[in-house]
Amino acid sequence: GQQVMQIPQYQHVQEGEDFTTYCNSSTTLSNIQWYKQRPGGHPVFLIQLVKSGEVKKQKRLTFQFGEAKKNSSLHITATQTTDVGTYFCGGNTGNQFYFGTGTSLTVIP
Amino acid sequence: EPEVTQTPSHQVTQMGQEVILRCVPISNHLYFYWYRQILGQKVEFLVSFYNNEISEKSEIFDDQFSVERPDGSNFTLKIRSTKLEDSAMYFCASSSLEGNQPQHFGDGTRLSIL
Numbered sequence: 607g608q609q610v611m612q613i614p615q616y617q618h619v620q621e622g623e624d625f626t627t628y629c630n631s632s633t634t635l636s637n638i639q640w641y642k643q644r645p646g647g648h649p650v651f652l653i654q655l656v657k658s659g660e661v662k663k664q665k666r667l668t669f670q671f672g673e674a675k676k677n678s679s680l681h682i683t684a685t686q687t688t689d690v691g692t693y694f695c696g697g698n699t700g701n702q703f704y705f706g707t708g709t710s711l712t713v714i715p
Numbered sequence: 716e717p718e719v720t721q722t723p724s725h726q727v728t729q730m731g732q733e734v735i736l737r738c739v740p741i742s743n744h745l746y747f748y749w750y751r752q753i754l755g756q757k758v759e760f761l762v763s764f765y766n767n768e769i770s771e772k773s774e775i776f777d778d779q780f781s782v783e784r785p786d787g788s789n790f791t792l793k794i795r796s797t798k799l800e801d802s803a804m805y806f807c808a809s810s811s812l813e814g815n816q817p818q819h820f821g822d823g824t825r826l827s828i829l
Contacts, residue, residue: 647822
């Protein structure tokens with residue numbers, strides 16, 4: 607069945623270091639969305655990418671959608687303690703939305 | 716900013732009992748979702764709902780589960796005979812359109828089955 611995997615599962619970085627999480631789908635996605643879930647919180651929508659090869663930036667966050675629309679990445683430049691949380695990618699195949707396995711980011715002050 | 720609200724925040728139920736989780740989606744949204752997140756794991760899709768019927772459901776959403784929109788504002792998830800493995804956080808979400816629109820999540824209901 608459809609799978610959306612993310613690596614790494616966990617990442618510890620020193621504050622100020624960069625961070626990247628990679629998202630890979632077993633099938634082509636019509637879109638990719640990224641969500642952030644703080645510890646004890648609910649997923650919060652960050653961004654959506656629709657076009658093949660699309661790149662979007664939000665301040666220190668850079669999101670990319672692969673050419674084949676099967677993979678995506680989120681890169682955070684110069685992490686801050688407020689970046690702590692789990693980052694989930696997700697996308698649609700047909701009418702069903704599939705979340706990725708998530709990458710849990712810890713930022714050490 | 717409009718929010719999705721879920722009640723209760725925490726539900727403790729004996730195994731085998733029925734439980735109903737409640738959600739009030741954002742008022743002008745048309746698509747509603749339920750997700751489950753077992754502690755420390757990923758968010759899993761359960762079901763999507765549009766125009767008063769299920770539009771998609773996952774393998775997890777078996778005959779023990781049902782959803783309903785009993786009035787113009789509430790969206791409920793019922794688990795008929797709960798099992799220990801149903802213990803999880805259950806998130807409701809809504810969106811204005813399906814697919815290419817962001818989903819807005821509620822704070823979740825933590826369901827604990829004893």
